[in-house]
Amino acid sequence: MKATSRITRIAAALALSFAALGSHAATTAPVKNIVLVHGFFADGSGWQAVSKILTRDGYKVSVVQEPETSFADDVKATTRVVDAQDGPSILVGHSYGGVVVTEVGNDPKVAGLVYIAAFQPDAGESPMDLTRKMPPATRAIKATADGYLYLDQAMFHADFAADVPAPEAKFMALSQVMPAAQSFGVPINSPAWKTKPSWAMVATADRAINPDLERFMTKRAGSTTVEVNSSHVAYISHPVEVAKLIEQAAAGSSR
Numbered sequence: 001m002k003a004t005s006r007i008t009r010i011a012a013a014l015a016l017s018f019a020a021l022g023s024h025a026a027t028t029a030p031v032k033n034i035v036l037v038h039g040f041f042a043d044g045s046g047w048q049a050v051s052k053i054l055t056r057d058g059y060k061v062s063v064v065q066e067p068e069t070s071f072a073d074d075v076k077a078t079t080r081v082v083d084a085q086d087g088p089s090i091l092v093g094h095s096y097g098g099v100v101v102t103e104v105g106n107d108p109k110v111a112g113l114v115y116i117a118a119f120q121p122d123a124g125e126s127p128m129d130l131t132r133k134m135p136p137a138t139r140a141i142k143a144t145a146d147g148y149l150y151l152d153q154a155m156f157h158a159d160f161a162a163d164v165p166a167p168e169a170k171f172m173a174l175s176q177v178m179p180a181a182q183s184f185g186v187p188i189n190s191p192a193w194k195t196k197p198s199w200a201m202v203a204t205a206d207r208a209i210n211p212d213l214e215r216f217m218t219k220r221a222g223s224t225t226v227e228v229n230s231s232h233v234a235y236i237s238h239p240v241e242v243a244k245l246i247e248q249a250a251a252g253s254s255r
């Protein structure tokens with residue numbers, strides 16, 4: 001009788017152990033929701049190649065279409081998409097999109113951040129502040145009379161998308177979105193990279209953001225960083241490498 005009771009206790013203990021292991025495995029499953037955020041002068045369509053790779057690999061991809069009318073509007077648009085996810089997300093930002101994800105990344109549904117040739121401002125810091133520290137090579141950015149920015153079409157290919165085929169870069173120049181200039185000077189309140197894990201890609205041939213500034217920001221944030229020989233639009237010209245980094249972030253931000 002005692003032997004039977006002992007065996008029962010052992011079986012119960014083993015069952016509890018396996019249940020605990022199962023529960024731990026569930027909480028450390030890779031994040032499957034990916035939210036992609038574009039930068040200035042662009043729209044969400046540039047993420048198409050990256051999205052296809054991630055979708056093929058089993059991820060649920062959402063692309064934010066920021067209005068680029070103000071920083072507050074862009075934060076709201078991104079938060080709306082993050083909050084619509086059915087679980088934790090990896091939030092990915094390109095260029096100015098990095099500023100947006102730095103603010104929105106504080107959302108409890110964000111598990112990790114990925115910066116692709118992007119700004120990573122600290123508290124009280126704007127992308128304008130960062131650019132003044134280490135100016136980019138480009139002189140293509142112009143302003144309209146009513147306070148919006150655009151890239152001179154004659155310099156667009158060389159300064160923004162040099163490693164994209166010329167016909168594609170020409171259409172990108174023709175269809176560029178004009179952002180509100182005021183957005184560039186808005187400081188961050190609470191940078192999410194201080195509390196969330198982050199990954200970053202430095203574009204070594206970037207003329208829109210100084211590559212040394214990208215290195216400075218990623219080092220300061222403690223981001224896991226890779227470098228690619230790319231123009232500013234690394235997410236278009238190097239989708240395989242970008243998708244790989246995002247998938248590493250999804251695995252490393254397991255919830």
